[in-house]
Amino acid sequence: MKINSIGLSTEQSKTLAGDLNTLLANFQTYYQNLRGIHWNIKGRSFFDLHAKFEELYTDANLKVDMVAERILTLGGTPLHTFDDYTAASKVPVGRNVSKDEAAIRLIVDSLRELLLIERHILDASDEAGDEGTNAMMSDFITEQEKTVWMMKAWLAEQV
Template identity: 55%
Template sequence: MSTENRIGLDSDKTKKLAEKLNALLANYSVFYQNTRGYHWNIKGDSFFVLHEKFEELYDDLKIKIDEVAERILTLGYTPNHKYTKYVEVSEITESEKVSDGKAAVNEILEAFKTTLKIQREILALSGEADDEGTNALMSDYISEQEKLVWMYASYVGK
């Protein structure tokens, strides 16, 4: 027998969603910090372009981190907040100091591939749970990030 949470969704299904959202939160947090590092350490001919692009990206990731954490809370669960837990859970690994623009962009492309995969899994789970709020959030993220993948991939000639 299932019970409903405070927004009328199946508690068992939202528990799975919250777990997967916490995994996304961990990946976003490591991705965010890596992008800060690229922003700080970028060198070379593309400095002015990439320095600004990396700042745009980490500003966006900061917003997404907050939105995902708030969605977890809306579902009635607690977002993880410890960076040690993020590193443990994240499929995106912490980046070493990267000053080469193409190397940084390639790492960003890999991070997007990871987050897109997780977001599609969340999208499927949210559909099963009739959770339109999470569904809309993931759908928006996926559309936006697929376009960014195209743009970053074009930069490195892929």
């Protein structure tokens, strides 16, 4: 087995970088969704949701950078074109979402997709002994599960 300069299997690192690129593409779609609902939200919940969506897109932007840098650390090249993101993304695209409930549902649906990808990466990084990627996914999952819970509470629904 060939080992890279950070002590991981080069083959497993390549696979993880590919999985992280899938996550990156999905995070970029999620980020754009958040920007769109931040800009377009209307109604009585405007002030609260406008601020919350800004908080979420700021966090998503940080995570995009973290994922891209982890891909580079593993020896990969981060995707960086909209065509690449569109081709690899499973997160639903929100177009002209301005109603509060639709916006919250878009966030929940988007996070469900991100969590599925992150759980897959968590398992793969554990198998590869890649603590850096594993810790990142664990942190992302913990934060996003809480966000889903809060969004579902806003919708008055069970997780």
